[in-house]
Structure formats: structure tokens, C-alpha cells
Amino acid sequence: MSGPRHTGLRRVLDDLGATLLELLHGDPDAAPEIGGIAIHDPLDEPALPPHALVLGVGIGEPAQTVALLGQLGRRGAVGLVVRAPVVATTEVLAAADDAGVALLGLTRGATWSQLAAMLRAVLAEGDVVAGESESLGGLPSGDLFALANAVAALLDAPITIEDRSNRVLAFSGRQDETDRGREETVLGLQVPERYSRILTERGVFRELYRSDRPVIVDPVPAADGSGRTLPRAAIAVRAGDEVLGSIWAVLHEPLSAERADALCESAKLVALHLMRVRAGSDVQRRVRADLVSTALEGGAGAREALTRLALADQPVVVLALAVADAPAGEEATDAAAVSVRQRLADAFALHLSAVHPRSAAALVGHAAYGLVPVSGDDGEDRAARIAADFLDRVGDRVPASIGIGPVSRDVGGVAAARLAADRALRVLRERRSAARVARLPEVYVEALMLELRDLVAVRGDTPAGPVARLLEYDAAHGSRLVETLRAWLDAFGDVNAAAAGLFVHPNTFRYRLRRLAEVGGLDLDDPEARFAAQVQLRLL
Known part of the structure; x- marks a missing residue:
């Protein structure tokens, strides 16, 4: 068994630097291991963990930065993150040197919630003790179903592992020994709405997320009044102060003190596995997004990016997908909009991988881009059919549109194909017509008019x-x-x-x-x- 992977500023910058963070001043190699994440509150000074990385939300003026750097230096923080662009005056740089605190900038367009989530994932990955076989607690890392069976054997009760939205992430065997409600939950991989509503009305979730001990849940009557129902024991799964999900065990007999302690210990192990799964997913998604973005931008790194995506030296079509802007008065919150875009991008990637296993897709900014290998002379027509099929599957739940670029037969043509797809997509989003898929030649004049309108606006004509x-x-x-x-x-x-x-x-x-x-x-x-x-x- 090897020791934990230490998480210092250098590793954070290596993992997140290209996406979220930039080093403005300081030596990341000289900083000690990060002890935790803290958010600066000017009205209520928080207790910082040792060697904290502090998120300076709302800090913008140089004088504010200088004052905060001084405070953090006295409290042993390793770094301060402020929103870019940062006015790095000589006073700010001198204050950072005096405090021994590295100064980092949060990339424009990224949100503090995104950064906090990614930092938690990276730090949690460093907390995992993994051997050569990548195991946690003697179980394969991230194998939630094996973990569920192990916990069920420990408790002598069938269990489910669920996320914060009551979606089933994994379940153990012996579910045939449960009741109708659990069977519906496992079959649908989601707690039925009726049950979750009753539990909410009873205050079960409120108690669950406040307590670090198991919560006993009385049986919920069956919808038709028939069949037996059984009580549950539930416990929240936490990583620090963040609730990741919960474990639910069906009880045939009262929960003993020994089994309650076993459930508490199981929740800690489940937390490690969930964080490993999330960290791995985040890292893979970020790496793929960086490769797709590099390939679309062209330049010196485009060929290497396409090679790593296994798309070099073959014709590809670029598809650009985006959600239509919300009408005035119906704007979604930033968090909701980001969530919709990410879910749509994930669905898009899954659809393209079913069409061609070597397709690559990722969310880049506000649009999801897909690179689809094609052959023959009907590449654009085939891409249009793929796009239409995806939007038909999505339906009207998400008002999305897809612009299609021409077939790119070399590395240099990918960037031009992306530009064409973007121009077609913009026309679709601006005109709000029934058409949801377009190629640039089909909307060329409208694209020119939009670009001319941009020029007029810039000049103030x-x-x-x-x-x-x-x-x-x-x-x-x-x-x-x-x-x-x-x-x-x-x-x-x-x-x-x-x-x-x-x-x-x-x-x-x-x-x-x-x-x-x-x-x-x-x-x-x-x-x-x-x-x-x-x-x-x-x-x-």
C-alpha cells in the first residue's frame, strides 16, 4: 500500500491551471501541502485550516488584496485566489512576498462554485490511499457495486447508494428481500417521486443531512395500500462539509448499536470511492475538453491533440451544439444554465460515440463541439442526419440548435470547419426559426448580415x-x-x-x-x- 498523493500548489496548477487558474506571483514548489479550502468573508473572518488555499471572492481592488495578503500570511495560508484580471501592482507583489502567500487568478468566465468543486475533487484524490491495484478499503477503486455488496454483507441488509438527487448510483444483492418501494427504486434507478415527496414532508432529508449518525425512517405506505413496507436506516455520505449522497439500508429488524457503527464507518469508505469516481470523471472530462479545444483552435498543438483523440490524418466533420438563449424574463440562473449545458454536452458525447466510437465531444465555453470521422463524399449530409437525430431524441425539453461545418481533410481545416459551424449556429440561435440544424452555405447571407451588424455596433454607426x-x-x-x-x-x-x-x-x-x-x-x-x-x- 503506497502513501497518499500529496496535494500542493504545484499539483493544483498542473491539474487546473489550463482551465481555471493561473499563477500570478509566488513559488508553488516552495509552498507546503494544502490543508484545506476556505472562502474569505470580509464580514465574518472564518477559521482557516492549516496551510489553507483561500478563495478571495469579491476582492478586486489592490488595497483589498494587500490587506488580505497580510492577514493570510499571519495565519499561515499557502495561497490566495482572486478573480482575473488582477491589477498586480508593486505593492500587491511586495505584500505577497512579505506574507509568503502565492497569488493566483481565477480565469474569466469560470465560476467560484466550479473552482471550489474542482479543488475539492483534487484534494480528495490526494487523500485517497491507493495501492498498486488502485484499491480502497480492499475494494477496487470506484467500483460502487462491489462496495454496495460489501456494505450489505457487513450490515446484513440490502442497501442502495444514492446521490443528492436520490438517483441510485449502486445497489447490493438481496433486493428481492425488500418491499415494493425499493423494487421501484432499483428498477428505475431513482427514488419514485411519491416516496421522495413523503420523505421531504416528514423532514427525513433535513434530519439526514444534519446528522452524522444513521437516521431511522418509518415505513412509507404503498400507493395502493397493499403489500408490506419496511423501515430504513439512512446515513449521509460526506467529504468534509460537503454531502455527496447517502446510503439506505432496508431493515428486517431494529438497527443495533454495532450495526449503526458499521454503517457510520461504511459511509466514510463510500465517500472515498465517490470522490475518486468524481475526481476521475472531472479530470477525464477536463483533459478531453482541452484536447478538443486545442484541435479546434488550430496552431502548433492541433496535430498532437488530434493524434491523442485518434482523429489525425482522416476527414472529420465539426458539429457545434448550443442551447437557445432564454427569452427575456425567463433567464435561468448561472448554475442552472451551466448544469443544462453540461448535461446536454454529455448526452451529445454519448450520442456521437454510439454513431462512431472514435468521435470526440466536449463542452468548450457555451457550446458543445463534436468531431465525427467521416468517409465518402456525403460527410456533411451524414453529419446533418446525426444532428437531426440527436435533437429529435432531446425533443423540446431543451431548445438546442446545431451548426455543421464542412468536412475537414487535414489539421488546418479543423479550425476553419469550427468557424463555419459557429457561424451557422449563431444564425439558428438568433432567428429562432423552426429549423434546428444548418450548414453555413444554407444560411450564408444571414451570417454575413449578423457579422455586418456586429461591425456597425462596434463603430457606433x-x-x-x-x-x-x-x-x-x-x-x-x-x-x-x-x-x-x-x-x-x-x-x-x-x-x-x-x-x-x-x-x-x-x-x-x-x-x-x-x-x-x-x-x-x-x-x-x-x-x-x-x-x-x-x-x-x-x-x-
Whole structure:
């Protein structure tokens, strides 16, 4: 059995540096092993663990950073993380040197909750004592089903291991000795909603997550009133102050003191396995995301990234998937939006791997990208079918769209294919039409218009010429000349169709046309003038 893998600043930077953290000042190799994570609260100074890594939430001004560095130095902290961009003045750097505290920056776009979760995973992985066979407590690391059977044998009771959302992560044998509620839970890998609602109303979960001892749960009556139901013993599974899940044992007889102690010890072992599973999953996901991102960006590292993804030297199609923006007033919270994107990206990766085992997919920023190997001349058509099939499976639960890039036949073409997929995806998200999949040639003009609109916004351009005069006239007189012009242009000069669209008589519409030509000085017979007006109306 080997010793624990020590977690210092160097390892944290090696694991998280490319994604979440950057070293701003200090020597990570000279810092002692990290003793824990703490969040700075300016209104209530927390008790820091020895050699703490402190998250400086809300610290932005150099004076605040200098003052906090001084406090942390006196309390033996190893590092301070502040939100980038950081104003690293000479005073800040001197304060870091005097305190002996390394200064790190949290990458823009990353959240403090993401960082805290990743740091916990890395530190927990360092706490695991693993031998050459990667075992924990004599069981294969991360094998939750073997662990469930071992705990069941120890307690002489069938058990389930569940996460915070009451999803079943693993279950032991002997479930046929339980009741209808447990059978439904195991078969559906989720506690039925009726049971979880009753347990919530009874306050079971509140008591469970507050206590570090087993909680006895009285039987929940069957829905149809038939069949026997049995009591449960449940205990929360914790890693420090974080609740990872719970263990639920079906009881045929009262829980003795010895079995209660055994359940407490089992919860500690389950926590180690859950943290190892989560840490491994997070690391694998992050590594894959870094490889996919590097391949999509092109440059010197793209070939190596594609080689590690087993996608070098073969044609691939790039697919870009994103969730439609929420309508005004219905914005999801940041945490909810991140969760939806990650779940969608995981489902996308699973779908692509079923289509082609060497497909690679990862969430990069706000979009999930897929790299799919193709052969023959119908690569884009096949990608479109794959995308449509995935969105059909997702249904209307998540309003998502997919942009498809052209087939890339070399390393340099992957970055160009990603750009094309991004441009097509943006059109789909902006126009909110029924179409959910598009290739760039299908929406090329719309993509150009969006990019031109970006340029206009950056330059701060405003309407000019006839359109500007019509806007001023409408604002001063309450008229609808701009609306009339837009309707006429959209109807390709068909007065009857344009009038019907505005619910006015054709003669009234003709009068307005003559009036807007006079007020705006616009020659409606000139194709160049019509085009210029239409472009301004579209952009401005």
C-alpha cells in the first residue's frame, strides 16, 4: 500500500491551471501541502485550516488584496485566489512576498462554485490511499457495486447508494428481500417521486443531512395500500462539509448499536470511492475538453491533440451544439444554465460515440463541439442526419440548435470547419426559426448580415440618408412611414400583399408610399436605393 498523493500548489496548477487558474506571483514548489479550502468573508473572518488555499471572492481592488495578503500570511495560508484580471501592482507583489502567500487568478468566465468543486475533487484524490491495484478499503477503486455488496454483507441488509438527487448510483444483492418501494427504486434507478415527496414532508432529508449518525425512517405506505413496507436506516455520505449522497439500508429488524457503527464507518469508505469516481470523471472530462479545444483552435498543438483523440490524418466533420438563449424574463440562473449545458454536452458525447466510437465531444465555453470521422463524399449530409437525430431524441425539453461545418481533410481545416459551424449556429440561435440544424452555405447571407451588424455596433454607426429622415419624421409626427417602407420591401413591391400585412387599404398604402418617397427623398424605382434602405433597416 503506497502513501497518499500529496496535494500542493504545484499539483493544483498542473491539474487546473489550463482551465481555471493561473499563477500570478509566488513559488508553488516552495509552498507546503494544502490543508484545506476556505472562502474569505470580509464580514465574518472564518477559521482557516492549516496551510489553507483561500478563495478571495469579491476582492478586486489592490488595497483589498494587500490587506488580505497580510492577514493570510499571519495565519499561515499557502495561497490566495482572486478573480482575473488582477491589477498586480508593486505593492500587491511586495505584500505577497512579505506574507509568503502565492497569488493566483481565477480565469474569466469560470465560476467560484466550479473552482471550489474542482479543488475539492483534487484534494480528495490526494487523500485517497491507493495501492498498486488502485484499491480502497480492499475494494477496487470506484467500483460502487462491489462496495454496495460489501456494505450489505457487513450490515446484513440490502442497501442502495444514492446521490443528492436520490438517483441510485449502486445497489447490493438481496433486493428481492425488500418491499415494493425499493423494487421501484432499483428498477428505475431513482427514488419514485411519491416516496421522495413523503420523505421531504416528514423532514427525513433535513434530519439526514444534519446528522452524522444513521437516521431511522418509518415505513412509507404503498400507493395502493397493499403489500408490506419496511423501515430504513439512512446515513449521509460526506467529504468534509460537503454531502455527496447517502446510503439506505432496508431493515428486517431494529438497527443495533454495532450495526449503526458499521454503517457510520461504511459511509466514510463510500465517500472515498465517490470522490475518486468524481475526481476521475472531472479530470477525464477536463483533459478531453482541452484536447478538443486545442484541435479546434488550430496552431502548433492541433496535430498532437488530434493524434491523442485518434482523429489525425482522416476527414472529420465539426458539429457545434448550443442551447437557445432564454427569452427575456425567463433567464435561468448561472448554475442552472451551466448544469443544462453540461448535461446536454454529455448526452451529445454519448450520442456521437454510439454513431462512431472514435468521435470526440466536449463542452468548450457555451457550446458543445463534436468531431465525427467521416468517409465518402456525403460527410456533411451524414453529419446533418446525426444532428437531426440527436435533437429529435432531446425533443423540446431543451431548445438546442446545431451548426455543421464542412468536412475537414487535414489539421488546418479543423479550425476553419469550427468557424463555419459557429457561424451557422449563431444564425439558428438568433432567428429562432423552426429549423434546428444548418450548414453555413444554407444560411450564408444571414451570417454575413449578423457579422455586418456586429461591425456597425462596434463603430457606433446610426441610420443615415432617407432612412434617417423617415425615422425623424415618424418620431415627430407619429406616422408609420418606416413601417410602410419595410413592409413594401419585404413584399418585393407587391402593394396588395404589403397592405394586407399592415391591415390597411391598398389605396392608403399607396398614399403612404408616395409620402415616404417625398419625406425621405427616396427613389423607389432605383434598385441601389432600395437595397441601401433595406440593409439599413435590417442592421440598424
